[in-house]
Amino acid sequence: MKASIGGYARAESVPHALSLLGEADGVGRILAGGQSLIAALNLGVSAGDMLVDITGIETLRGATLDGDRLVIGALTRHGDIARDPLIAEHAPLLAAAAPLIAHDAIRNRGTIGGSLAHADPAAEYPACVLALDATLVLEGPAGRREVAAEDFFLGLFETARADEEILTAILIPCARPGDRHVIREAARRAGDYALAGLAVVRREGRHRIGAFGLDDRPVLCAGAMAKWDAGDVDGMIAALAKDIDPPSDTQASASYRRHLAGVLLRRIAAELGEAQ
Numbered sequence: 600m601k602a603s604i605g606g607y608a609r610a611e612s613v614p615h616a617l618s619l620l621g622e623a624d625g626v627g628r629i630l631a632g633g634q635s636l637i638a639a640l641n642l643g644v645s646a647g648d649m650l651v652d653i654t655g656i657e658t659l660r661g662a663t664l665d666g667d668r669l670v671i672g673a674l675t676r677h678g679d680i681a682r683d684p685l686i687a688e689h690a691p692l693l694a695a696a697a698p699l700i701a702h703d704a705i706r707n708r709g710t711i712g713g714s715l716a717h718a719d720p721a722a723e724y725p726a727c728v729l730a731l732d733a734t735l736v737l738e739g740p741a742g743r744r745e746v747a748a749e750d751f752f753l754g755l756f757e758t759a760r761a762d763e764e765i766l767t768a769i770l771i772p773c774a775r776p777g778d779r780h781v782i783r784e785a786a787r788r789a790g791d792y793a794l795a796g797l798a799v800v801r802r803e804g805r806h807r808i809g810a811f812g813l814d815d816r817p818v819l820c821a822g823a824m825a826k827w828d829a830g831d832v833d834g835m836i837a838a839l840a841k842d843i844d845p846p847s848d849t850q851a852s853a854s855y856r857r858h859l860a861g862v863l864l865r866r867i868a869a870e871l872g873e874a875q
């Protein structure tokens with residue numbers, strides 16, 4: 600099926616993109632890497648959208664340091680996240696997550712902003728930004744606002760971003776010496792969306808766990824985190840099973856996904872020297 604769109608415009612700057620979205624009268628749709636949007640349009644999930652192409656806005660691309668925070672532009676592609684030495688040093692979780700996403704062709708076009716705005720519950724980055732305690736920067740007609748990752752993901756493909764807002768950057772507390780970042784997932788084949796996955800950040804004896812493929816949204820696993828911080832590894836696995844509400848579908852049942860989550864968490868704890 601061919602996509603049915605209402606129009607296309609290429610934005611030269613964030614203010615220009617915002618004005619194009621405003622003129623689109625509620626049917627404006629941001630086009631970044633196109634790796635989820637174009638597939639959805641081809642499937643006829645929506646029609647008549649006015650596409651606002653932001654890929655030419657160079658200021659939204661790449662990573663920089665701002666004090667003790669890493670700033671990643673929303674248009675930074677998965678391939679660049681995997682290769683950028685600044686990201687490898689200050690947010691190794693994202694550098695480890697990027698190669699798990701799909702295949703080279705998709706990683707060469709897909710962007711971190713697109714992935715977070717799309718909010719697929721099986722995607723890697725949303726769980727990573729929860730584990731990293733990141734902040735998302737949104738710019739809209741009323742100005743700029745910052746939203747904690749914890750408050751951003753509201754449901755299945757649903758976020759706190761208003762239709763007329765653009766996700767412009769992700770702010771991440773830089774990794775400190777001694778921090779550990781680990782991401783592990785179970786997928787049928789390399790490059791497939793994960794059946795279950797966990798992203799973990801350990802800092803000064805405290806743990807943050809982001810889960811993907813295990814609910815209708817990425818989940819910060821508060822119950823398991825509390826047990827882990829208390830050194831109760833068995834309690835942490837039991838708590839994880841309650842933190843998540845996995846779907847059953849043609850790929851796997853909810854109980855199998857829950858089992859996988861426990862196996863992954865125990866393996867990560869063992870890798871960090873905190874379980875056998």
Ligand SMILES: Cc1cc2nc3c(=O)[nH]c(=O)nc-3n(C[C@H](O)[C@H](O)[C@H](O)COP(=O)(O)OP(=O)(O)OC[C@H]3O[C@@H](n4cnc5c(N)ncnc54)[C@H](O)[C@@H]3O)c2cc1C
Pocket residue numbers: 628629630631632633634635636637638673674699700701702705708709710711712713714716717719721722723724760764765766767790791792793
């Ligand atoms: C075959 C295949 C396999 C895949 N496998 C995986 C996988 O294993 N793991 C994974 O995480 N992803 C996977 N993906 C998705 C891929 O990571 C996409 O790149 C990503 O979901 C969307 O990023 P994009 O830049 O392509 O966004 P687009 O497709 O351009 O946009 C996606 C949505 O986000 C909105 N949007 C985009 N950028 C912004 C912004 N800056 N501000 C506000 N809204 C914005 C768009 O309007 C649209 O609604 C796969 C995709 C394909 C085609």
